[in-house]
Amino acid sequence: MAMDTFPCSSKRPCPSSSQEQNNARVVQGLDHVEQVLHKFLCLDDDDSTSSSSPSPSSPCSSISLDLSLEKLLESSASDADRTVLIDRALRMGSMLLDAAKHSSRKRASKHNSLAWPLPPDLTIKVFSMLETQSLCHASATCSLFNKCAKDPLCYANLDLTSRVPKINNSVVSTMIQRAGNALRSLKLGVIPCATPSPGSCQPLVYTNRNSIVEVSNFSWNDKRSRQGRESSILTRSCLSPLSRDGGAPGILLRKLYLYNIERMDNASLGQALSACPSLLDLEIVGLHVELRQTLMSVSANCHSIERLCFESSKTGRDDSLKTQTCLELVDNCPHLTSLSLRGFKLHDYKVRVLVKGFQKLKYVDFSTSYSITGSFLRSLGSCMGGNLLEVLILRDCMHLKEVEVARFLTAILAGDFKFLLRLDISNKEGLASEGDWYHRCFNSSIMPVKQVLEARPDINLVAEYPAEGSYNDSFDTDMNSEISLPSQLSSHNSDRSIFLSTSESSYNSDQGSGNEDGQDASYVIYEESSDEIDFLSL
Numbered sequence: 001m002a003m004d005t006f007p008c009s010s011k012r013p014c015p016s017s018s019q020e021q022n023n024a025r026v027v028q029g030l031d032h033v034e035q036v037l038h039k040f041l042c043l044d045d046d047d048s049t050s051s052s053s054p055s056p057s058s059p060c061s062s063i064s065l066d067l068s069l070e071k072l073l074e075s076s077a078s079d080a081d082r083t084v085l086i087d088r089a090l091r092m093g094s095m096l097l098d099a100a101k102h103s104s105r106k107r108a109s110k111h112n113s114l115a116w117p118l119p120p121d122l123t124i125k126v127f128s129m130l131e132t133q134s135l136c137h138a139s140a141t142c143s144l145f146n147k148c149a150k151d152p153l154c155y156a157n158l159d160l161t162s163r164v165p166k167i168n169n170s171v172v173s174t175m176i177q178r179a180g181n182a183l184r185s186l187k188l189g190v191i192p193c194a195t196p197s198p199g200s201c202q203p204l205v206y207t208n209r210n211s212i213v214e215v216s217n218f219s220w221n222d223k224r225s226r227q228g229r230e231s232s233i234l235t236r237s238c239l240s241p242l243s244r245d246g247g248a249p250g251i252l253l254r255k256l257y258l259y260n261i262e263r264m265d266n267a268s269l270g271q272a273l274s275a276c277p278s279l280l281d282l283e284i285v286g287l288h289v290e291l292r293q294t295l296m297s298v299s300a301n302c303h304s305i306e307r308l309c310f311e312s313s314k315t316g317r318d319d320s321l322k323t324q325t326c327l328e329l330v331d332n333c334p335h336l337t338s339l340s341l342r343g344f345k346l347h348d349y350k351v352r353v354l355v356k357g358f359q360k361l362k363y364v365d366f367s368t369s370y371s372i373t374g375s376f377l378r379s380l381g382s383c384m385g386g387n388l389l390e391v392l393i394l395r396d397c398m399h400l401k402e403v404e405v406a407r408f409l410t411a412i413l414a415g416d417f418k419f420l421l422r423l424d425i426s427n428k429e430g431l432a433s434e435g436d437w438y439h440r441c442f443n444s445s446i447m448p449v450k451q452v453l454e455a456r457p458d459i460n461l462v463a464e465y466p467a468e469g470s471y472n473d474s475f476d477t478d479m480n481s482e483i484s485l486p487s488q489l490s491s492h493n494s495d496r497s498i499f500l501s502t503s504e505s506s507y508n509s510d511q512g513s514g515n516e517d518g519q520d521a522s523y524v525i526y527e528e529s530s531d532e533i534d535f536l537s538l
Contacts, residue, residue, distance in 0.1 A: 109143045120148055127154040132175065155179035159187045161259060169238045176241040181248040189234065189259030235263045239272035250275035260286035270297040277301060283309040291344050292320035299325070299332040306335050312343035315368055319345040326350050330357030340365035352376040355386055362419075365393040372397045373432070374404025380417075389417060393424040402431035402441055409448045413455055426464035442466070
């Protein structure tokens with residue numbers, strides 16, 4: 001009870017009252033700093049209204065500050081005190097400069113927020129329409145744009161392609177992480193030249209045979225020799241971010257374009273495709289992956305795909321496609337409307353399975369493919385899978401026969417392929433004759449090109465060949481070493497006479513191309529060289 005009589009002032013201050021006292025001291029200190037800073041910054045108020053820069057006699061001129069600091073240093077008792085004063089002056093000057101810059105940026109940001117005419121949601125919409133590189137540049141402009149550019153919608157359509165290798169896995173991972181489940185389109189890899197217009201068969205494979213490599217001053221051999229130590233190289237795991245977070249980034253992806261990613265392999269590509277069940281558009285150029293394995297992955301995972309474009313990195317050497325793979329692709333991907341398989345070794349009976357099987361197919365491109373003779377074109381005009389074709393490109397198919405092209409043009413004259421708008425049957429070496437695979441020919445007397453152009457002016461028919469009489473009897477030595485096919489013993493002249501008397505009904509009959517499953521053994525299957533096997537097994 002005696003303790004109740006003690007005065008309240010004798011008690012130790014409670015923590016809350018002590019904190020309040022500290023806060024009060026801080027406020028008083030801030031007030032003091034503000035007063036000193038205000039007096040310091042207002043030294044030149046009188047002169048600022050009369051001139052743009054202070055005069056030498058002004059209290060805030062450089063000379064006056066130097067003299068004032070020298071006097072202050074001279075009044076110091078020791079050299080150590082002078083050193084401390086100089087250090088403090090430098091530190092205070094640096095702190096004041098940083099504070100001024102921060103305030104300037106803050107004012108500029110506020111000004112941008114008021115001056116920028118679009119609200120944040122519309123700004124994000126505009127940013128989502130920019131290319132990825134332009135978006136990165138915009139985000140570095142100011143804090144307002146940086147804040148808007150962080151929205152996942154801005155990264156819905158990622159374009160990480162370049163003329164030379166300069167994008168690595170870390171950049172890809174960062175961009176995909178920013179997009180999250182808003183990712184809809186992803187373009188990745190090296191494009192050695194501008195993307196060609198639709199229907200063009202300009203190669204995009206990045207090899208030392210491309211003249212564009214010389215233009216860009218980049219050597220393919222130099223790139224391969226530096227891959228082990230360069231950081232700007234995409235590896236097989238560059239698409240692994242699509243499978244992270246339960247596959248959220250890839251689950252709604254609609255477009256995937258991959259160009260010349262040299263280290264990509266079958267397993268990595270298959271894993272990436274398994275994370276993209278909603279894929280509608282797939283374009284693969286120059287990857288060291290098998291056609292069969294890729295189509296199996298597409299068939300198993302991408303059932304909604306509408307466009308498939310695959311260009312081989314080894315023209316004419318990929319003979320991996322099997323008939324069963326074609327049948328599974330047709331059954332599992334019924335919505336396909338555009339199919340491009342360039343530079344592969346494709347036999348007519350497999351091509352027929354694909355073209356006749358897809359009921360919605362409108363665009364077909366088998367440019368630079370080997371083994372296609374054109375016999376798959378027979379009976380297409382009377383079936384659902386071929387009669388809807390709008391674009392057919394068979395440019396530079398080495399074994400495309402003159403007689404088969406002539407039959408196809410005759411079918412057009414007879415009224416088939418009513419929806420066809422573009423046909424490219426050009427060949428820089430000429431067409432193959434019926435009697436000899438290696439004899440090149442083009443006879444305008446049996447090729448009704450002019451008649452088709454007159455009868456169907458709506459068709460863009462491209463038929464570019466060497467001038468008649470300028471053909472060699474055989475291919476170059478390099479081409480002969482690339483592929484060897486069994487010769488045909490039938491007479492070329494007799495076939496022409498038979499063709500001229502052939503009726504529309506005989507053409508539309510589903511004749512075999514001579515390339516059935518049992519004849520696979522008659523075709524040469526190319527094995528990879530030892531260095532390629534080592535490379536693919538990395």
